[in-house]
Amino acid sequence: MSSTAQLATLSDIAELARVRRPVVSTWRTRFATSDTPFPAALDRRSGREVFSLDEVVAWLEGTGHGNNPTARQDAALAAALDVLDPPQRAVVTHGLVALLALKAQLGITLDGLAAADLIDLADDVDPDDLCLYREIAALGADAVLWAGHADALASAAFTPAQAATTILSRHRRLGLTAVTDHALAPTATALLGQLAAELVPADTAAPLVAPHGEADLLLALAAHRGEPGTAVLPTPAAPEARLARRVLLAGGWEIVEAETDDGAVLPPRGAAVLVVVPSATRPQATDADVVAALLQTEADLPPDGRALVVGPASALCGGLPAQLQADRATVLRSGRVRGIVRLPAGLWPSRVRQKMGLWLLGPGAGDVRSPDHRVALADLSATTLDAAAATDLVTDLLSTASKAARSHAFRFARLVPTTTVVAASADLLTVRPQSRRHRTDAGQTAAALHDLLARAGTGGDATLTAWQVVPGEVGGPVLVTLGRLVELGHLRLLPGNRLAEDDVTDAPGGVTVHTPWTLTAPLPGHRSIDRLGLAAAYPASRFTQPGDVVFCTAPRAAALVDRDGFAVVATPARALRVTQSAPPGLIPEVVAHAVRTSPGHGDWRAWPVPILPTAVAATARDALAEVDFTRHVLTARLAALDALTAGLVEATSSGAVSLLPPIRTTPMEG
Structure with missing residues (x-):
């Protein structure tokens, strides 16, 4: 085992x-017969050849090959610990991290110390054997050799903290399964570290509490700040919790033992609680476990405390069974929830399809019944989480106080009354306040519509019914988001068909094809596909029905109501179909108008749609249908007038025809 470090x-x-891996193989082949051949392999372990680090470094220095002028100083970082047998590898890996933690805490050189001296020092630093004593003792007589290697690692990585981080970054090779299963992606570490740092400013002495003993958010915070802090941790009960402590000690953290009550950690006054569930210290957590952790965090949080809870979006943001939904609503009723966010998938590399969610809790309760008590909701599930997006999200979440919110231009978050979020029975981030649209003076609106009816109804082929326009109900229609309407089954989402671009043409006839271009063109456009070709190449195509709302979100939000049906929608355009279960006030024309006048950014499921009062829904539907029919008549006449203009110009300018004044007949007298 002692030679493995080399x-x-x-x-x-x-x-x-x-250099790239194939370059090393090239060196072995190219210089095999030269005066300076590449060093020969010493052995073959776990199916791979292993080489002497000293010989390789000497060859690199002697030949000048490679791109690392400090290869000798960095050599310790290249040691292949993963070629050890699994039991031996685990002992060495945990022992090395323990030695790095010991070195960081004492600030001394370990090389040259006897094994007994190392164990005595471990006993001084860890008298209760909470994280490193038994790991160093397990190295036995080889502790002397690995202590020298720990010194070399810290020197190559510049600090014991960075050396420990380098070891953990090789978790897959070293068989650290718990770390592999719960490691955060760099983008998640950067965002959560920035948010935690803003949650607890560096100029305060607020203790940082990890109630389950996990180190993920604490390390993210230290990486963002560039310095460690004080961590309050429970007594470790599992090997993963011991490893988390060792890594924190290697990073220079001060660890304070947590006060507990019936197994639950009680955060001290002014504390910031950082929770990740599931984590290496609490694996296999279900949605119920995540909600329970959220509930426990809020219950134990001191009045002046803050908390950041991170977990699967399915538990923190999505729809849940009734009991879990009620437990989550209990936390909302505390009045301490400042923000709820859904982050994109891929932030847990081991669960690439799982989206991450987070809750931000602040000091003070407040009256959740007040319309001014609001929660920031943000859905970034379809957003690229770059540095700019992370900074804007953090700024949004920190601007939820009423005074700051008035002057802040939110990019991702929207403020929703807490009572509305508490009442949600499904996904929290599709919630919109059951609000009423702002309306202008009813008399002015009625007069303006009278004028528009008079002007639009002029002409023999454009006569409109003289609808009575009277002031509406106080408050106006209720707003419900598109996502909520889909969840309730009032709207059915129909994905677009994947059609080859070459199969769609501008030729007349065939089956009409709705595309983002036809939806967003300044003038009505027409694309079609041959009917027989469609049946042969795309037998599973979905057709629209009369009244379907065809829409797209890019290059801009656009929508139309398909009056005729039997058309196909080409992806990325989609269609929404009003179902039989929809309330009478859900009208396709209103849905299309809501899409066209939406903000045009963010998740389209969060765009609000007015639901008209049942008493006026039928009349409004008839009026809109009549206006649409009249528009089609006038559009057809306008097209005929355009064609007539082109024909007259072409025919008269070419001399094909001549125009004469109309024959005027004079009525005969008598």
Whole structure:
């Protein structure tokens, strides 16, 4: 085992030399018969050749190959610990992190110390054997050799903290399954570290509490700040919790033992509680476990405390069974929830399709019944989480106070009354306040519509019914989001058909094709596909029905009502169909208008749609249908007039015809 610290695989050598892996194989072949051949492999372990690090470094220095002038200083980082047998590898890996933690806490050189001295020092730092004593003792006589390697690692990585981070970054190779299963992606670490840092300003002495002993958010915070802090942790009960402590100690953190009550951690006054569920210290957590952790965090949070809870979006943001929904609503009723966010998938590399959610809790309760008590909701599930997006999200969440909200231009978040979020029975982020649309003076609106009816109804082929326009109900129609209407089954979402661009033409006839171009063109456009070709190449195509709302969100939000049906929608355009279960006030024309006048950014499911009062829905539907029919008549006449203009110009200018004045007949007298 003692020689393993001086062994490296071909991949390790490539990383040390800062070249691609095939380059090392080329060196072995090209210089095999030269005066300076590449060092021969010493052994074959776990199916891979291993080489002497000293020989490889000497060869790199002697030949000048590679791109790392400090290869000798960095050599310790290239040691192939993963070639050890799994039980031995676990002992060495945990022992090395423990030695790095010991070195960071004492600030001394470990190389040259006897094994007994190392164990005595471990006992001084960890008298209750909470995280490192038994790991160093398990190294036995080889603790001396690995202590020297720990010094070399810290020197190569510049600090024990960075050396420990480097070891953990190789969790897959080293068999650290718990770390692999719950590691955060760099983008998640950057965002959560920034949010935690803003939650607890560096100029305050607020303790940081990890109630389950996990280190993920604490390390993210330290990476953002560039310095450690004080962590309050419970007594570790599992190996993963011991590892988290060792990593924090290697990073220079001060650890304070948490006060507990019946197993639950009681955060001290002014504390910031950072929770990730599931995590390495609490794996296999279900949605019920995540909600329970959220409930426990709020219940134990001191009045002046803050909390950041991170977990699967399915538990923190999505629809849940009734009991879990009620438990989540209990946290909302506390009045301490400042923000709820859904983040994109991929932030847990081991669960690439799972979206992440987070809750932000602040000090003070407040009266949740007040319309001014609001929660910031943000859905970034379809947003690229770059540095700018992360900063804007953090700014949004920190601007939820009433005074700051008045002057802040929110990019992602929207403020919704807490009572509305509490009442939600499904996905929290599709919630919109059951609000009423702002309306102008009823008399002015009625007069303006009278004028428009008079002007639009002029002409023999454009006569409109003289609808009575009277002031509406106080408050106006209720607003419901598109996403909520789909969830309730009042709207059915129909995805677009994947059609080859070459199959869709501008030729007349065939089956009408709705595309983003036809929806967003300044003038009505027409695309079609041959009927027989459609049946042969796309037998599973979905056709529209009369009244379907065809819409797209890019290049801009646009929508129309398909009056005739039996058309196909080409992706990325989609269609919404009003179902039989929809209330009478859900009218296709209103849905299309809501899409056209939407903000045009963010998730379209969050766009609000007015639901007309039942008493006026039928009349409004008839009026809109009549206006639409009249528009079609006038559009057809306008097209005929355009064609007539072109024909007259072409025919008269070519001399094909001549125009004479109309024959006027004079009535005969008598």
